[in-house]
Amino acid sequence: MSAMVLPKATAAAADLAPWFGRPHREAGAAPTLCRHRVAAAWGGALLTAAPAALLLGLAAATGSEPMALGLAGLALTSLALEVRRLRSVARVAMVHRDNLARLAAPAVARLVAETDPSTLRAGWEQEATVLFADIRDFTHLCETVSPGDVAAFLAEFRCRVAEAIEAAGGLVDKFVGDEVMAVFGVPHAGFGDTDRAIAAARSLAAAMLGWTRERGRTGLPPVRIGIGLHRGPVFVGAIGAERVEFTAVGDTVNVARRLEQMTRTTACDCIVSEAVVRDATSCEARIIAVQPVRGARAVLRLFAIALAT
Known part of the structure; x- marks a missing residue:
């Protein structure tokens, strides 16, 4: 299975400039900042398209510690949203059953x-x-x-x-x-x-x-x-x-x-x-x-x- 290819950090930083402001040019700061911006850029898409297990797998396979932490955070958020969705479905089902019990x-x-x-x-x-x-x-x-x-x-x-x-x-x-x-x-x-x-x-x-x-x-x-x-x-x-x-x-x-x-x-x-x-x-x-x-x-x-x- 082919690995997911992320865009180059410099390109991601340029695309996200309107959202995060102009990138810092100080020596040593740009690589770390770019990695955070890449994670933010891909976060929304991964959260909705990738299950938590895939996100955790990507986090384990990523060499960069900030990227791994970002993906792990997305995985946990995805799990939390899924739990919230299942609880909402269960509440709706309970309400329907309670309403039915009033009539039967x-x-x-x-x-x-x-x-x-x-x-x-x-x-x-x-x-x-x-x-x-x-x-x-x-x-x-x-x-x-x-x-x-x-x-x-x-x-x-x-x-x-x-x-x-x-x-x-x-x-x-x-x-x-x-x-x-x-x-x-x-x-x-x-x-x-x-x-x-x-x-x-x-x-x-x-x-x-x-x-x-x-x-x-x-x-x-x-x-x-x-x-x-x-x-x-x-x-x-x-x-x-x-x-x-x-x-x-x-x-x-x-x-x-x-x-x-x-x-x-x-x-x-x-x-x-x-x-x-x-x-x-x-x-x-x-x-x-x-x-x-x-x-x-x-x-x-x-x-x-x-x-x-």
Whole structure:
């Protein structure tokens, strides 16, 4: 590989005269000054075009001590600028991830940030336990309050619900008004997903009971919820065109929602399918019906589980 050829010192000094003033003519001073000016002349180009390793190599191969020191200084400056650039890139990436986390569950934000977009769009099928919950008599609760108060009520409800679900290891898939959908075992299925879903249902009931007591001190009505649980195959992925949504869909999701809706006409707050009872390691459940469920492909044995602690 051919070595980099630097211009003669006298020529570099002449070219840089307008920047540094007239060169000194004293004996012994001109050679050193010229070498410094040559280093300054090449510094800007080397700093932007040459990596730090090359600059250090040139410094080691240069016989002149001032030139070697100059190149070493440029190498260190180049390294410092590269570190600053990488830190800036990392800060931008962190800001983007934080912004995404405000619009999606933390687990989804991490998954979207770390997974290839084509993989997310292609999606995959897996087993999961789906939970649906919504507020009983929500319309009645909103009849006597302003829209702003309704928004504040929903914000507090969602905060309490998300905390209970995520503490149990679940993923909040979406909120729709006063309804929440959560999945357990997404994006990665694991042993005990159904147990965690049942634990989340009980945590939700306990959270609403505590909230009801707080509200009762100021004369506000209680907050009750109905919950439905079903387990089965779901399709998971980023669904949509220009605006996509990471979600789980399929017959399992539909059945879980129907079970939650059935709590409105039964004397129990949580209805689960036989698939949930079979998959749970321990679940005190009582059978309440054997009937077809709208959206299900077969007649299902339905169970109620107690949520009160």
